């Protein structure tokens with residue numbers, strides 16, 4: 001297993017100027033500016049193997065974008081080390097640029113005034129992509145991302161979803177081994193999100209591209225990432241397999257049952273290992289431990305309160321799992 005991204009005790013501190021309130025008299029103006037140090041990323045360490053897709057998640061301001069900027073070489077860390085595709089990002093930025101693709105959902109690397117196709121051709125020259133490779137990569141991206149209808153439109157006239165697809169194509173022209181995506185689906189509609197997710201899955205599967213993905217859309221994670229790294233206030237608070245995490249944290253399932261008539265429930269429910277979540281008219285929701293009861297057990301127990309018309313079971317959502325980690 002080859003390590004593609006390695007971060008060791010990576011930290012980034014920023015100086016932030018603040019205004020102090022409440023100073024009086026002659027002191028004002030002399031002392032009303034102060035600076036404080038913000039530790040955006042605090043001794044972060046992790047390894048990402050070739051061909052992995054890792055979700056890098058955490059609340060606003062947690063340090064995700066700052067980490068990615070250090071790993072692309074845009075920012076130099078205050079301390080710590082990193083290697084990406086064999087290079088130290090901030091001191092070998094140009095060499096690294098040939099090995100990585102970067103998409104920041106909030107920014108574009110395309111030229112606003114040029115038609116998309118010309119932006120892509122310009123990038124071909126910037127990255128010195130041989131004609132044959134360019135044609136192949138361009139054709140694949142144009143087909144899978146359905147770029148055809150807006151290739152000749154100036155970038156500034158593209159919709160957000162179109163621009164994002166253009167940016168993705170642009171990030172891949174030079175066959176990068178590693179792809180960083182900072183909120184690639186932000187602001188997109190469901191169809192566009194799905195399209196981009198499927199494209200990324202394809203890229204990872206077919207070309208073995210290693211992907212580090214930041215997102216607030218947990219459906220991105222659900223679809224793409226087997227492993228998540230959770231960062232909060234600059235610290236990594238979790239790093240591991242998503243399925244195992246779900247088994248460990250989410251031990252409860254929920255069943256929703258519709259009775260023919262509003263049932264009268266009693267404390268026998270609790271005794272049998274169920275927890276009443278709510279009841280509105282004919283509809284009852286109960287929670288139960290996966291390790292203790294099966295769904296048929298629960299259904300059988302509920303049948304004693306009346307005849308049942310319909311039922312459904314919900315597995316714990318990824319939201320509830322992430323919430324659990326944030327709280328802890």
Ligand SMILES: Nc1ncnc2c1ncn2[C@@H]1O[C@H](COP(=O)(O)OP(=O)(O)OP(=O)(O)O)[C@@H](O)[C@H]1O
Pocket residue numbers: 014015016038039040058059060061062063064065066067
């Ligand atoms: N250039 C900068 N100067 C000063 N502070 C900064 C700078 N860039 C980031 N920060 C601070 O560092 C912290 C981490 O910011 P960062 O952008 O990495 O968060 P994030 O996890 O990407 O958040 P979001 O989910 O909102 O994108 C924040 O407190 C932010 O204000």
Ligand SMILES: [Mg+2]
Pocket residue numbers: 064065066182
């Ligand atoms: Mg960010």
